[in-house]
């Protein structure tokens with residue numbers, strides 16, 4: 259299997275399946291479709307559209323060329339392909355909840371995602387404070403995120419959202435990155451989860467690679483004109 263991804267510092271959607279596959283030790287070959295731009299004539303679009311008409315990363319490609327795109331579809335496909343691995347929680351109700359929060363993440367949190375693009379290398383606490391002070395929709399998204407995490411952890415007893423590491427933790431890994439970059443305030447009881455999430459094998463490996471990229475992409479950087 260190949261996984262087509264974007265730049266690790268910036269590509270939050272790519273991060274999810276990469277972290278999931280790595281965390282569960284599922285072998286795959288990583289293929290980088292570097293972000294030059296998202297314009298129709300960009301190299302990125304040409305590379306990606308050759309595999310999926312949707313034109314976005316991530317894309318999972320089987321050895322015979324069969325492609326699956328869109329993060330949730332990839333997660334479900336891999337979970338079905340490797341049934342011996344508990345990618346989703348084994349318990350039916352926990353699994354349903356894990357799917358609920360992944361779907362909520364997939365289609366929601368637009369204000370938070372727009373205001374705080376993933377940017378693993380950057381440290382922008384002043385932007386975090388300013389946007390939160392000015393934007394009620396972002397505050398509401400953050401409040402919902404906090405209660406979602408707290409409820410999941412209280413229900414499962416941890417150490418991850420639904421007990422053992424699952425797709426849900428991979429799904430929220432890019433949000434954990436944003437909490438760090440923008441120093442978003444989270445209650446003390448979530449700090450330990452964030453530490454565990456950052457230290458988890460897949461996420462730690464992604465962060466290491468993201469920091470090694472050393473690439474500044476202006477079109478992904480609303481708040482900076484260079485790396486500091």
Ligand SMILES: N[C@@H](CCC(=O)N[C@@H](CS)C(=O)NCC(=O)O)C(=O)O
Nearest residue numbers: 269270271272296314315316328329
């Ligand atoms: N719903 C898609 C979203 C994927 C997505 O938006 N990926 C971004 C990179 S993080 C992308 O390829 N953007 C290109 C574009 O918007 O043209 C998924 O879950 O995979």
